[in-house]
Amino acid sequence: MTIADKTELRQPAYGNAHGLKWLAAEAWDHLWPWAGRGQAARKLIQGAGFALAIAATVAWVLAAMGRLEAGAIIGWWFGWSVLEVFVRLDAKPYVKEGPWWGHLYRRATVMDMICYVSFKNLLIGAVLFIGLKSIGALQV
Amino acid sequence: MLSLRALRRFLPALASALVAGSALADTYDVKLPPELSTSPKLCDYAPCKDVMPGATSFSERRGQPPFVEAYKDEAGQKKLLGYVMLSTDITDIPAYSGKPVVTLIGMDTTGHFTGVKILKHSEPILLLGIPEAALVKFNNQYLGKFVGDNIEIGKSRPEENLIGLDAITGATVTVIAQNQVMMTSGNEVAKQVGILKPVNRPQARFIASTATPSWAELVSDGSVQRLVVKAEEVGLKSDGRPYMDLWFGYLNEPSIGRAILGKYGYDGLMSRLSAGEHAIFIIKTAGMDSFKGSGFVRGGLYDRVQVRQDKDSFTFRDLDYVNLWGVSASGAPAFDESAIFIIRGKSFSAAYPWKLIFLGNKIDKETSTKTFANFDKEYWLDAKYLEGGRPKVVKPDPTWLKVWKERAVEIGAFTVFLLLISVAYASRDKLVRRSTHKNKWPVNAFKYTAWVVSIGFVGFTAMAQPSITQVLTWFHSLLFQWKWELFLSDPLIFVFWIFIIVTVFVWGRGFFCGWLCPFGSLSELLYKIGQAVGLKRFQFHLPQKLHDKLKWVKYAVFFGLLAVSFFNMGLAEKLAEVEPFKTTFLVGIMNRSWPYSLFAAGLLGLSIFTERPFCKYLCPLGAALAMPTTFRWFGLKRKEECTSCKACAKGCGSLAIDTKGNIDQRECMLCLDCMVLYYDDHACPPLAQERKRRTKAGQPLTPINGKGYYIPIHPAPADKKQEGAAA
Numbered sequence: 001m002t003i004a005d006k007t008e009l010r011q012p013a014y015g016n017a018h019g020l021k022w023l024a025a026e027a028w029d030h031l032w033p034w035a036g037r038g039q040a041a042r043k044l045i046q047g048a049g050f051a052l053a054i055a056a057t058v059a060w061v062l063a064a065m066g067r068l069e070a071g072a073i074i075g076w077w078f079g080w081s082v083l084e085v086f087v088r089l090d091a092k093p094y095v096k097e098g099p100w101w102g103h104l105y106r107r108a109t110v111m112d113m114i115c116y117v118s119f120k121n122l123l124i125g126a127v128l129f130i131g132l133k134s135i136g137a138l139q140v
Numbered sequence: 141m142l143s144l145r146a147l148r149r150f151l152p153a154l155a156s157a158l159v160a161g162s163a164l165a166d167t168y169d170v171k172l173p174p175e176l177s178t179s180p181k182l183c184d185y186a187p188c189k190d191v192m193p194g195a196t197s198f199s200e201r202r203g204q205p206p207f208v209e210a211y212k213d214e215a216g217q218k219k220l221l222g223y224v225m226l227s228t229d230i231t232d233i234p235a236y237s238g239k240p241v242v243t244l245i246g247m248d249t250t251g252h253f254t255g256v257k258i259l260k261h262s263e264p265i266l267l268l269g270i271p272e273a274a275l276v277k278f279n280n281q282y283l284g285k286f287v288g289d290n291i292e293i294g295k296s297r298p299e300e301n302l303i304g305l306d307a308i309t310g311a312t313v314t315v316i317a318q319n320q321v322m323m324t325s326g327n328e329v330a331k332q333v334g335i336l337k338p339v340n341r342p343q344a345r346f347i348a349s350t351a352t353p354s355w356a357e358l359v360s361d362g363s364v365q366r367l368v369v370k371a372e373e374v375g376l377k378s379d380g381r382p383y384m385d386l387w388f389g390y391l392n393e394p395s396i397g398r399a400i401l402g403k404y405g406y407d408g409l410m411s412r413l414s415a416g417e418h419a420i421f422i423i424k425t426a427g428m429d430s431f432k433g434s435g436f437v438r439g440g441l442y443d444r445v446q447v448r449q450d451k452d453s454f455t456f457r458d459l460d461y462v463n464l465w466g467v468s469a470s471g472a473p474a475f476d477e478s479a480i481f482i483i484r485g486k487s488f489s490a491a492y493p494w495k496l497i498f499l500g501n502k503i504d505k506e507t508s509t510k511t512f513a514n515f516d517k518e519y520w521l522d523a524k525y526l527e528g529g530r531p532k533v534v535k536p537d538p539t540w541l542k543v544w545k546e547r548a549v550e551i552g553a554f555t556v557f558l559l560l561i562s563v564a565y566a567s568r569d570k571l572v573r574r575s576t577h578k579n580k581w582p583v584n585a586f587k588y589t590a591w592v593v594s595i596g597f598v599g600f601t602a603m604a605q606p607s608i609t610q611v612l613t614w615f616h617s618l619l620f621q622w623k624w625e626l627f628l629s630d631p632l633i634f635v636f637w638i639f640i641i642v643t644v645f646v647w648g649r650g651f652f653c654g655w656l657c658p659f660g661s662l663s664e665l666l667y668k669i670g671q672a673v674g675l676k677r678f679q680f681h682l683p684q685k686l687h688d689k690l691k692w693v694k695y696a697v698f699f700g701l702l703a704v705s706f707f708n709m710g711l712a713e714k715l716a717e718v719e720p721f722k723t724t725f726l727v728g729i730m731n732r733s734w735p736y737s738l739f740a741a742g743l744l745g746l747s748i749f750t751e752r753p754f755c756k757y758l759c760p761l762g763a764a765l766a767m768p769t770t771f772r773w774f775g776l777k778r779k780e781e782c783t784s785c786k787a788c789a790k791g792c793g794s795l796a797i798d799t800k801g802n803i804d805q806r807e808c809m810l811c812l813d814c815m816v817l818y819y820d821d822h823a824c825p826p827l828a829q830e831r832k833r834r835t836k837a838g839q840p841l842t843p844i845n846g847k848g849y850y851i852p853i854h855p856a857p858a859d860k861k862q863e864g865a866a867a
Contacts, residue, residue, distance in 0.1 A: 002775035002808075004782035004801035074706070099773040111806070115770035126618055133372075 003097065003106060010094040010105045022103070030120055033084050035091035042090050049087035056080035063132055073129070081121045085113050166272055169710055170260050172242065177228060182208050188224045191246030191255025195221050204443050204455045205230040207329045210246070222248035223329050230325045232502075232513045235317040236626065237262040238617075243279075243318070245325050251335035253282040253326065262710070263314050274308045278315055281305045287326035288336050293319055294546055313629040316539050327451055338452045338487035343416070345527040349395045355471040361524070363396045364389040367496055367517040371428065374513060375503035385426040387473070388496050391419040391480065393525050402468040409462065409480065418483040418490060420447065421464050423475035430477060431498065447483055448516070449494040456481045491531055493520035540628035550602065551631050557597075558639050558656070561590045565651055565810070569846070572815040577823035583812050591661035599658030599725040604632035606640060606657070608698065608760040609716045612705045640765070647810065648772035649765035653755055654809030659721050660755050663747040670748040679749050687795045690757045691807060698763035718758060751793045752809070766806035775805055776815055779848050781826040788814035818848045
């Protein structure tokens, strides 16, 4: 969203960090959807999110052990992605605005969050999927 | 409500029309009898007579790779008419779908093609759009042509002794693959039956040496090569072991031969070889199966390994086999199967590169049928073993590279066009400053040029309209089997997609959708033409609230197609006919069955009255590109006043500006109308207000800065004024 209304802008908890510290915080933010210190979150969504994240992680581990088929792991990853949208909307309801190397963030609409989570998880999923496939743990 | 009701009626009708259209595809993904690829009596399961006119009987499969002989009865005697081969017995070259086109090929005793019949294909483009008859017509071009001729897709070049075949427009990748299938199959059989003579290559002369390299040294200089076939490559479940892990090398070269066999073993082997005969060794260090197979027990032929040098292949019979009891080289791995094979073909030369081929069968998980699959590894003696070093070998360009070379001018022109339009868009700040809300030509000149070129050249001439089917194919390829050659075979589409991916992240999908998509350009051009010819009073935008609901339909279409593609790619391809691109550019509105033509014509007709209805509400490709657009780097500019002023929003043809004045970049087509207003002090309300105030106060109209305001006039401080006066 190209912003006219400045009240749409947001500042994440790590927003004031700079340099490597900011980069590390940004990476962590992409990987950890739950609220950090000083951020509010609803316990129910947080709990459900943790539960499904553990299940999805177990699914990836099973896949790595060659005990889960490609379709199943794609299903798990999709299921987790759906829940991650809700977790993030609750705990980290913002997305990057403008250049990725910039420090501007804005309020995320549901569609913004769907786009963000699906794109991010597609990349993460593809890396894990191709990695497991190349070592022969996952068969298609 | 009325429109929703109409939509509910229209969709089932469209679906049944699509299904009716698909019924025309005769051999699309048909189920073939499993015996077709396994039974010795090929012609009991395949219409061999169709490709060998006049034949009355056929032999069983013979040879390696297999073929059958066709006979006719002549005065009570069987007369050999020619040969029939099943392409998938010989090669596993995949077509656009990633699966081979199963083809039955007939060839007479002089090596001329007598018939070609497609038994099964999985090509989506031939399912809907291009009729299968086009592929039949393409195949008919082979009839009467000699298998040894240099036949390629494109124009004939007599000066290069090259016979050209007419491609099928819009199915280039399919026909390129089909040509490889035809020529490879024909060549393999023609060589076996003596129609094509082997090439005579100068024999290698070895440099005398007494060195006995270790296994590690042999591996490092390439004297021993490794061929690994993974279990999943042959459709088996992996248990951590490869399906086949083979090491092999050439034994005639003295230092390699002595290192592997020991001095006495080497001398003994060489004494058994006649002039022009060569020995190779193979050991299996791991694997689930035997590389020798059991074919040699029944027919005396080792049917799992062969050697190929350029177009000549060398198979091994039981007489060509010698036991290999051990490997002398220090550090050699343990093995559980071994062999020495003698290459008796006189055309083989160790001075030139050759390949060890492992001939496997891939098991289809869904149907449990076996399809032919081969795996190879190149071997070329290091120059240090050869007198005069390695000879110069010119390897033929891969097919995709040939296509790029042939279309170099077209590709170059297209790339320049894309870059020029990008430069124009990157200079948008300058262009919109030169425009006014009454004269937008500085922007439109570039945009309209892009539209016209896009429609005429990209759409109708080059047929490079990007499509959601490519997104689905790429998505599946990314996860399952990525093949660069597949995507490189269509250079314009490839270049266009690289460009689209880059520009979506830089500016958002609006640059492609609004400026360069052939169908989008055609759609908006029709709207503009309608405006120019007096239809403006009939033109309309949907109410914003309705638009805000309907815009989600395209995302549903995209996700629906993506979901369906995971279960049934063929069905997803059929449903992708929601894009009227194929009808408009590839096949032509007048050339398709009426449901498709009506759909495309209806959308284009509607485009005259409302701006880009397909792009806004239905386009799955637009939706797919809109999602990453959420993270585009550079957007359009807004002012704080935009939150309350609705001037831009009223003129926004994409209906992409919300009530708060924010631009939804997922919907924005980057027409730049709002940016023209942004700098126009006669149109942008806050700017016009400031202009009037300054004019009234007698203040100068300073230039407009990058934020869309007049540069502020700051009175010089009093002490500075005094200093100035004193000076």
